[in-house]
Amino acid sequence: MILLIDIGSTYTKIAAVDLEREEVVGRAYAASTVDTDMSIGLQEAYERLLEQLGVRQIQVESKLASSSAAGGLRLIAIGLVPSLTTEAARRAAFGAGAKVVGTYSHELTVREIERIERTSPDIVLLAGGTDGGNTEVILHNAKMLANSRLTCPMVVAGNKAAVDKVEAIVKASGKPVEVTENVLPEIDKINVDPCRSIIREVFINRIVHGKGLDKAKSFIGDIIMPTPLAVLNGARLLARGISGEPGIGELVVVDVGGATTDVVSICEGGASQPGVLQKGLPEPYAKRTVEGDLGIRYNAPSILELAGAKKVLENMRVWGDCLPEIDLEEATNCLCQQIDKIPETGEETSLDIALARTAVCIATERHAGVIEPLYTPAGPLSIQRGKDLTGIKYVVGTGGIFAYGCEPQWILEGAKYDEKNTCSLKPRNPEFLIDRDYILYAVGLLAEIFPEKALRIAKRGLEKLGS
Amino acid sequence: MSMAEPEKKEVAKKKILTGVIGYDIHYGGNMVLQLALREAGFEVISLGTQVSQKEFIDAAIETNCDAILITSIYGMAQIDCQGFGEACKEARLEIPLYIGGNLAVGKEELGADKWPEIEATFKEMGFTRVYPPDIPLEVGIRDLKEDLGIRD
Numbered sequence: 001m002i003l004l005i006d007i008g009s010t011y012t013k014i015a016a017v018d019l020e021r022e023e024v025v026g027r028a029y030a031a032s033t034v035d036t037d038m039s040i041g042l043q044e045a046y047e048r049l050l051e052q053l054g055v056r057q058i059q060v061e062s063k064l065a066s067s068s069a070a071g072g073l074r075l076i077a078i079g080l081v082p083s084l085t086t087e088a089a090r091r092a093a094f095g096a097g098a099k100v101v102g103t104y105s106h107e108l109t110v111r112e113i114e115r116i117e118r119t120s121p122d123i124v125l126l127a128g129g130t131d132g133g134n135t136e137v138i139l140h141n142a143k144m145l146a147n148s149r150l151t152c153p154m155v156v157a158g159n160k161a162a163v164d165k166v167e168a169i170v171k172a173s174g175k176p177v178e179v180t181e182n183v184l185p186e187i188d189k190i191n192v193d194p195c196r197s198i199i200r201e202v203f204i205n206r207i208v209h210g211k212g213l214d215k216a217k218s219f220i221g222d223i224i225m226p227t228p229l230a231v232l233n234g235a236r237l238l239a240r241g242i243s244g245e246p247g248i249g250e251l252v253v254v255d256v257g258g259a260t261t262d263v264v265s266i267c268e269g270g271a272s273q274p275g276v277l278q279k280g281l282p283e284p285y286a287k288r289t290v291e292g293d294l295g296i297r298y299n300a301p302s303i304l305e306l307a308g309a310k311k312v313l314e315n316m317r318v319w320g321d322c323l324p325e326i327d328l329e330e331a332t333n334c335l336c337q338q339i340d341k342i343p344e345t346g347e348e349t350s351l352d353i354a355l356a357r358t359a360v361c362i363a364t365e366r367h368a369g370v371i372e373p374l375y376t377p378a379g380p381l382s383i384q385r386g387k388d389l390t391g392i393k394y395v396v397g398t399g400g401i402f403a404y405g406c407e408p409q410w411i412l413e414g415a416k417y418d419e420k421n422t423c424s425l426k427p428r429n430p431e432f433l434i435d436r437d438y439i440l441y442a443v444g445l446l447a448e449i450f451p452e453k454a455l456r457i458a459k460r461g462l463e464k465l466g467s
Numbered sequence: 468m469s470m471a472e473p474e475k476k477e478v479a480k481k482k483i484l485t486g487v488i489g490y491d492i493h494y495g496g497n498m499v500l501q502l503a504l505r506e507a508g509f510e511v512i513s514l515g516t517q518v519s520q521k522e523f524i525d526a527a528i529e530t531n532c533d534a535i536l537i538t539s540i541y542g543m544a545q546i547d548c549q550g551f552g553e554a555c556k557e558a559r560l561e562i563p564l565y566i567g568g569n570l571a572v573g574k575e576e577l578g579a580d581k582w583p584e585i586e587a588t589f590k591e592m593g594f595t596r597v598y599p600p601d602i603p604l605e606v607g608i609r610d611l612k613e614d615l616g617i618r619d
Contacts, residue, residue, distance in 0.1 A: 081525040132482070133530040187512055187526045277492075277517060376490035377541050383517070 001025075001058050002450075004442035005042070005065040005220050006227055008032055009072075010258070010340050012041040014049050015442040016058065022453050024461060026053045027437055031340075034069045039219055046219075064445040065220040068227035073098040073203050076121040079105055079183075080128035080137050085158065087281050088183040089127040092157065092192035094288045096199035097229030098123070107137055108144045117149050122207045123199060124152060126166070129159030131185045142166040146173035153202050157183045157195040178202060190282045200225055224448065227441055228288065231255060231398070232264050234444030236286045237451060238396075238458045239266035245452045248459065249393040252367075252427060253440065254360050254415055256399035258297035258339050261359040263367035264288045269387025276371065280385040287387065289367045294359040296352065296401065297339040300332035307358040315354035316347075318410065326351070342404055353411060356401045361414035364389075369425040384425070390417065392427040396462060398435035408434045409465045432465040477617050478508035484532040486514035486523060488566075489547030493540035496568060496600075500538060503604040509611075520551050524558045533615055534563040536607075540600070542572035545588060552593015563614040567598030567607065 002017045009032060016026040028051075030044035050056065075098040079086030082105045093100050102119050104112055116124070124145060128138035138158045145154060146169050153176040156166050163179050170177040178201070181194040203226055208214060225233075231253065241247030250267035265287050271278060293302045304312055309328050316326075331351055335341065343349040369386025395415045402408050409432055417426040439461040446454035483504055487497050494516050501511045512530055514522055527535055535555075539547065544566065555564060571585050582599055589597040596610055 081528050083521075084525050084529050128529075130530045133532075134528060135531070184529070187514070187530055279517070279522075374490060376492070377543060378490075378492050381490070381492065381517075 001060050002446060003060055003063040003220075004445045005045075005063060006230070006438070006441050007034075007038060007042070007065060007067040007069045008227065009034065009069055012038075012045045013438055013441075014042075014045045015437075015439065016049060016053065017442070017446060017453075017457065019061070019450065019453060022456050022460075024437065024439060024442065024457060028052055032069060038069070042219055062449065063220050064224055064448060066225050066227040066230035066441055066445055067208070071099065072228070073199070073207065073226045074101045074119075074122045075099065075199070076102040076104070076116055076119065076124045078103075078108065078124065078126050078128070078141055079158075080134060081105060084187070084281065085127045085129065085184045088190050088192065089125050089157065089195075091190065091281075091284055091287070092183050092195035093125055093199065094290060095192050095232065095284060095286060096196040096203075097226035097232065097288075098199060099290065107140045110144075113144050113148045121150075121152055123202055124150065124154045125195070125199070126154060126156050127158040127183050129162060129182075130187055131160045131182050133159055133161075135159055135162040135165075138162045138166060139169070142169045146170050146175065151175065153178065153206050155180060155195065155198050155202060157181065157198075160185070176206065184281075188282065190284065192284055196229075200229065224445070228255075228262060228290075230441040230444035231262075232286055232288050232444065233447055234440040234442075234454075234458060235264045235396070236266050237443065237447045237455050238440075238462075242451045242455060245455045247455070250391070251394040251396060252364070252389060252392050252415065252430070253396045253398060254364060254412065256356050256359055256397070256401050256411070257295055258400070259292075259295040259299075261291045261294035261296070261363040261399075262288060263291075263363050265367060265387055265389055265392070267387065267389065267392060269369065269389065271384050272388050272391050273382070276382045276384050278384045283369075283387045287367070289363070291359070291363045291366060294363050296335070296355045296359055297341065298336050300335035300355055301329070303355050303358050303362075304328055304332045306362060312351075312354050312358065315357055316350040318354075342400075349406060352401060353407050356411045357414040359414075360397075360411055361418075364415040364426050365421065365424050368427075370423045371425055372423060386425065388425045390425050390428045392430050394433055395427060395430040396433045396435060396440070398438070398440050402434045403436055403438060408432070412465070433462040434465060435461075436463055437461060478612065480510075481534070481615055481617070482510045482512060482530060482532040483534050483536055483611070484512045484514065484523065484527050484530060485536040485538070486518035487516040488518055488520070488523070488537045488539050489541075489543055490517055491539050491541045491543070491547075492516050496540060497538045500536065500567075500604060500607075503608060504536075507608050507612075520548070520554055523551075524554055524560065527555075527560050527562070528558055532562065534565065534611060535560075536611075537564070537566045539566065539568040539570060542569055544568065544570045548589065548592050548594075550592075555593060563595040563611070564593060565596045565598070565607065565611070566594050567600070567602065569600045570597070 033041035
């Protein structure tokens with residue numbers, strides 16, 4: 001049996017996988033005990049698992065864990081030009097499962113350093129300059145950071161002509177530093193994978209201890225990645241497959257959470273029509289975006305504001321017969337105070353569904369690329385920025401709303417192209433899959449040691465929805 | 468080591484950023500220019516066609532290039548380059564800015580005597596050198612070497 005554990009901010013989940021049967025044979029969860037002792041929540045979840053399996057103990061071959069506890073992996077991204085190395089740094093960070101809590105460009109000022117210090121990040125990611133390009137700015141920033149009161153590790157992923165000096169400056173100040181390849185070595189080449197790997201290593205080696213997660217180490221063995229990275233890796237494996245086991249093809253995952261709504265797209269995203277010119281920074285094959293204003297608990301009020309009360313009520317009307325004399329503002333304000341609330345009444349459920357659909361709609365729109373028609377002296381042209389998701393085969397829904405909620409099909413349809421926004425490159429005709437049992441993170445973890453089995457478990461474990 | 472080699476070595480350290488500005492899709496001329504620049508030993512960073520002012524400037528900052536060479540064939544360059552010189556100053560780009568091609572609409576109607584006017588317009592916008600479409604590339608490359616202090 002393999003135990004796949006996720007230590008979240010709210011819940012600690014355990015999935016038990018029978019390797020021979022290639023099946024998830026048990027699942028349990030308990031409230032996370034992040035503020036006291038992590039292992040209490042873990043122990044509780046484990047005991048519930050044993051109860052579910054009807055046994056006193058289980059033969060555990062291996063345990064793997066992901067975590068988003070204690071605010072997740074909080075990262076500050078610093079680059080040179082906002083649309084170039086800064087954006088490349090942000091993409092590397094999101095792709096590593098980090099939470100970008102601040103973004104800075106050009107030369108850092110004293111005020112900005114003070115702001116970074118107050119933010120108290122877990123990692124600072126420093127980029128800037130293509131290889132052989134600008135060195136002044138990254139060196140300036142290195143000095144500012146070295147002289148600051150920050151004590152967190154620094155990852156340097158900038159101009160290779162400057163990194164030796166940058167490393168020396170930071171080391172001389174006694175701060176921990178790791179150097180990796182430039183996230184933008186040439187103006188049209190993004191290179192985020194080496195940076196992602198280093199961020200993950202730093203997460204495991206240094207940050208896990210600081211978050212009290214090491215207290216649980218004796219039970220779980222190693223925490224090997226932030227939760228969002230486990231989900232991303234699970235999605236990537238599911239799409240691509242592995243030698244010996246085919247994947248299901250290009251897909252999008254929408255993770256609707258209480259604090260954020262995340263979107264992951266696994267596809268090349270190149271133009272699907274001829275004669276389209278692609279502009280902007282090249283997009284990663286596995287791309288993750290995080291919408292910090294679209295969590296259906298913490299941000300219920302901001303979703304209401306973005307969509308408008310009229311739209312939310314309309315969406316609720318689809319599911320409720322009686323229409324709510326509901327005070328939406330009050331209802332959404334309550335939700336953001338009760339982050340682990342599970343809806344009880346019909347009205348609460350309708351509201352959750354309406355909010356989720358809106359979050360999915362906006363998050364996918366922000367993630368997907370756009371196409372702009374241009375009328376030039378040489379005739380009409382189309383310019384594409386971002387990824388073309390129109391041909392995506394599958395949209396996968398994951399998150400609490402799919403585990404306990406209703407109408408997953410209707411919620412996920414928010415991810416589809418809508419005629420009201422013709423510029424958006426959202427999926428046109430995808431099929432829908434739901435992760436009712438939170439297996440995506442587990443698949444991403446298991447893929448570290450048994451990728452083929454993990455893939456087969458994913459293919460069986462996701463529920464296909466009828467059209 | 469021959470006399471030609473030290474010169475090529477010096478040239479080879481210089482980075483030239485190039486592209487076709489605005490909504491112009493004509494790339495052939497720019498590609499020939501890139502070939503000639505590489506032949507002469509320059510490192511060429513190409514942004515392709517339909518390059519905005521902002522894209523030129525952002526790339527120039529990140530790559531720390533030594534000069535920007537803009538080409539334009541469709542005659543709209545005067546509109547596309549409005550404010551470019553100032554934007555480069557704002558970005559602290561104190562490098563040679565070149566532009567060449569069919570820079571004004573209806574060249575045949577304008578006639579060769581209009582060239583000084585066109586050249587003056589673009590120099591006022593901040594360009595170091597301005598070239599008509601029929602100028603041999605060697606002239607541009609010779610000027611570039613001079614402006615970059617590369618001894619011949």
